[in-house]
Each structure stands twice: as structure tokens, then as C-alpha cells.
Amino acid sequence: MSKKLVAYFSASGTTAKVAKALAEAAGADLYEIKPQQPYTRADLNWMDKKARSTVEMQDKASRPAIVTGDVDVSGYDTILLGFPIWWYIAPTIINTFLEAYDFSGKTIVLFATSGGSGFGKALVYLQKSAPGATIREGKLLNGHQTADSLKAWADSVGA
16 A cells, blocks of 8 residues: 655645545645745735735746755655645645655645636646656545545545
8 A cells, every 4th residue: 555645735724624634534644835934814815916925926936935854755655735726726835845855756646725716737837846756637625525525536546
């Protein structure tokens, strides 16, 4: 049996809730991707062109600093990687995470939460940050998710 990790970034708590339920249902370890500087409500105001999240998302090369060194990904075969959808892609902090560790030979399956959009080009932008990994688009996990449905989905993607 392969060792699994649910790694996630959550700015408002929505993705965290799903990630915790997914890790429990899949029998996976759980890891939170933490920004060195936490996001405030003002940082997340996507209607403000000067808000931190807006500025980061307008610059595809942006790599917000994260807390590193607190997870060893070498022991995992499959990583379920979760995030909220921002501007039809993953927040650039996910690129920071992928570039901070060696995911060579790993399978990364994406899951996301969204207020209304799909994955967009998330997979395209993330693949560049983990060239040695196989990254697959997974599923939007919005709304209430049962333990059975989460386990079935994790099993279906090999986690």
C-alpha cells in the first residue's frame, strides 16, 4: 500500500475543512501549506486591484514565501494537493510549494474548492513547477462531502 499525503492551502478555511475530511477518509497524512505572512481579509479582496492576492495572481512569476522544512515528501507516493481556485487557476503559493520540494516520480492529484469556476489552466501552470512529477486534474470538492464519497474519489485516483 502506498503512503499518501493530503497537502493543502486554505486562505479562509473552506479548503482546510475539505482537506481534513479527505485525509481522514483516505487514510492519508495531512499537511497545511502555510504562508510566511498569513493572508488577511483585505489581502483576499479580489475586487481591490492593490490587494495582495490580486497582485500575486496578476504576476505568474509571483512566489509567496511559505514555511518550509516541516514536511518530508520523499516518503509519499501520492500527494492529493488542494487549494481554492483564484482567477481560474491555483494560487501562486501552490507553485511555491511545488518548487520548494522534490516531487520527482510522485503522482500529484489536484482537488480544489471554488465559488463558481473550474480548474481553468491550473494544471498547465502547476506542471511547470514540478517537472519530475505526474500531475493530474482531480475534482472540485465544493459543498458537503461525505466520508464515503471522499474515500471513493481518493480510491478512484489511486490514493
